[in-house]
Structure formats: structure tokens, C-alpha cells
Amino acid sequence: MRFDVLVEVRLRQGIADPEGATIERALPALGFTGIGQVRVGKAIRMVVEAARIQDAEQVASQVALRLLSNPVIEDVEVTVLGSAPAAGGQAAAGGGAIGQ
Amino acid sequence: MSARVGVVVFPGTNCEHDVAGVLASLGGETELVWHGTRSLGGYDALVLPGGFAHGDYLRPGAIARFSPVMDAVADFAAAGGPVVGICNGFQVLTEAGLLPGALQKNRGLRFICTTVGVRVSSALSVITAGVEVGRVLQIPINHFEGNYTCDRSTLAELRDEGRIVLRYVDNPNGSIDDIAGICNREGNVVGLMPHPERAADELTGSTDGIVLLRSLLAAADTAEVALGD
Numbered sequence: 001m002r003f004d005v006l007v008e009v010r011l012r013q014g015i016a017d018p019e020g021a022t023i024e025r026a027l028p029a030l031g032f033t034g035i036g037q038v039r040v041g042k043a044i045r046m047v048v049e050a051a052r053i054q055d056a057e058q059v060a061s062q063v064a065l066r067l068l069s070n071p072v073i074e075d076v077e078v079t080v081l082g083s084a085p086a087a088g089g090q091a092a093a094g095g096g097a098i099g100q
Numbered sequence: 101m102s103a104r105v106g107v108v109v110f111p112g113t114n115c116e117h118d119v120a121g122v123l124a125s126l127g128g129e130t131e132l133v134w135h136g137t138r139s140l141g142g143y144d145a146l147v148l149p150g151g152f153a154h155g156d157y158l159r160p161g162a163i164a165r166f167s168p169v170m171d172a173v174a175d176f177a178a179a180g181g182p183v184v185g186i187c188n189g190f191q192v193l194t195e196a197g198l199l200p201g202a203l204q205k206n207r208g209l210r211f212i213c214t215t216v217g218v219r220v221s222s223a224l225s226v227i228t229a230g231v232e233v234g235r236v237l238q239i240p241i242n243h244f245e246g247n248y249t250c251d252r253s254t255l256a257e258l259r260d261e262g263r264i265v266l267r268y269v270d271n272p273n274g275s276i277d278d279i280a281g282i283c284n285r286e287g288n289v290v291g292l293m294p295h296p297e298r299a300a301d302e303l304t305g306s307t308d309g310i311v312l313l314r315s316l317l318a319a320a321d322t323a324e325v326a327l328g329d
Contacts, residue, residue, distance in 0.1 A: 012203075015204065015249065016204075016207065016274070017207060018206075018207060018208065019205070019209060056219070056238040059194045062160045067158070067162065067163075067166070068158065070159055070162070070195065070202050071203055072194075072200075072201060072250065072251075073249060079324060
């Protein structure tokens, strides 16, 4: 089975996010008001081959913790979006989001 | 016999010749060491110079820490060998867990390239052992991710154990406690954002970096690194 996985890396609470703050300050100039708490992170998509959805999530979590994020400053969330299409095949529908 | 210093080169490192050149001019014997190397026998000290190892992809140092040479760097450090990470090298050492904390984007989101004053705050480290505490050195910085951060207990530990080696006189990047450089408990592993090799010639404005590199060579001269392999 091939699973479509989304890894989101974001700065931990309490870590200054100057990029998010800069975006937030730019919003009123464009006429957008009432928007706050802008945080900038990274989204990494990958396809994981595994027997079961749990295995895909476990492998992706290891990758997320060991390489994709720095636990000193970042939190990470792994979501299995569903099964990925086999080469040339069709996407299977569904697959529950699994947060971490 | 002069000290043999290995200067570790990752794909994207770009300060290796500057460091090697200055160390050689101070009497060291230098050798560039490719990141695929797995053995570091025969060296008396290592430098991880500045640059953009592996393109700084993901995070500075994130990929470099898995380069084959890094296991050998860790063994070398554990055996007491002097290891100095400058700028990107500092980022690699924190990612590798050889030094605590992390370097995040500068406050104000600006790449900073300028000469700053840094105060020697501890003589514990191999680069400051020969320098009087309190002395202010003019040394260039050149980075986007130099804003040092760590949790409160780590900061307390760094302070209590005299492991904050250099502090900015006028904090340019938001670093916690004005930290410009730290070391491990033993003082043999050091990371600093300023580039001492760029303050080694009157032509480039300052020669204040020389005392730090000379101190490293002195430490290398007396280092007895017994590697297991």
C-alpha cells in the first residue's frame, strides 16, 4: 500500500516567529482586518509504502522527528491523508486523518 | 611538531580555505576533510567552517548532521579533541546534538553581514583559553540564522558552568542572553557565529580573530586524542 502523508512543521509555542509577525503586520495594508496569530511553518508531502496505515504513520513520524523538525524549536504533526494512487492507478478515496 | 587541524568540508561549505589559510599562517598544519570521510585519526583539532552545508535545505545543518563524517566528529569530540564550529559549523554542531540549543532566524528577518563587538565571557573553551575574559573583539558576522535559543534550564546551565564563551556587545540578531558562542561542559567543543578567520588581516579591518584561532592551535598542540578505531 502507498499512503499519502502530510507532515507539518511549526515553531513551538513561545518561540518568536518573525516571519509570521511580518505577514500579520502586512495584512491591514491590504485591507484585511481581524486576522491574528499568523504562524509560518513548513508542509512536507510524501508517499510512504507500508502494509498498514498505522505503519505508514509510524515511519513518517520517525522521519518527522529525526530529520524534518528540530525539537528544540519546532513541533511536528503527521497526518496520513489517505492511500496514494499506485503508479498509473486511481486514487483511493478517504482515509482518516491521524493527528499526532 | 605543528598541530594538525582537519577542516571539514560539506557540499556547500565555503569558508574552508579562509580558515585553513589563517590557521596555516599561524603555524598550524591544515588539511581539508571531505564530509564522506569516516575516520578522523591523526588530527589534533577539527574545524567545521561556515557556508551552506547541503544548501541549508530544511534547516541549516539538518542534513549535514547525517553526513558520514559526523559520527567520527562525535567520536573525536568525545575523546576530548578540540572541535570548533564557525557560523554554519555552529549550526551543524547544534543539529548534531554536540552543543545544546538551536539557531533560528535573526530577529527582524534580516541577513546580517557586518563587523560586531563580541566580549569574551569565559576562558573555558579551547578558543578562549588564551584570551582574557572581558576583552572585546571586533569580528565579522555573516548569517541569517544566528539567533541562538534554548530552553530556560539549558540557559541556566550554560551560565552556571561558564559555557557562554562570547557575547555580543550590541545584540544584532535577537540571540538569547546576547550569546554569540557557547561550548560543551569540557570546553573542547565550541560553536560561534562570528568568523574569526575574517578578522585576521589588517587589510580586512581587524585582526582580533587571531587570538581565538591561536588559542585553538595551542589547545590542539596539547590535545591527546585517543580514538577507538
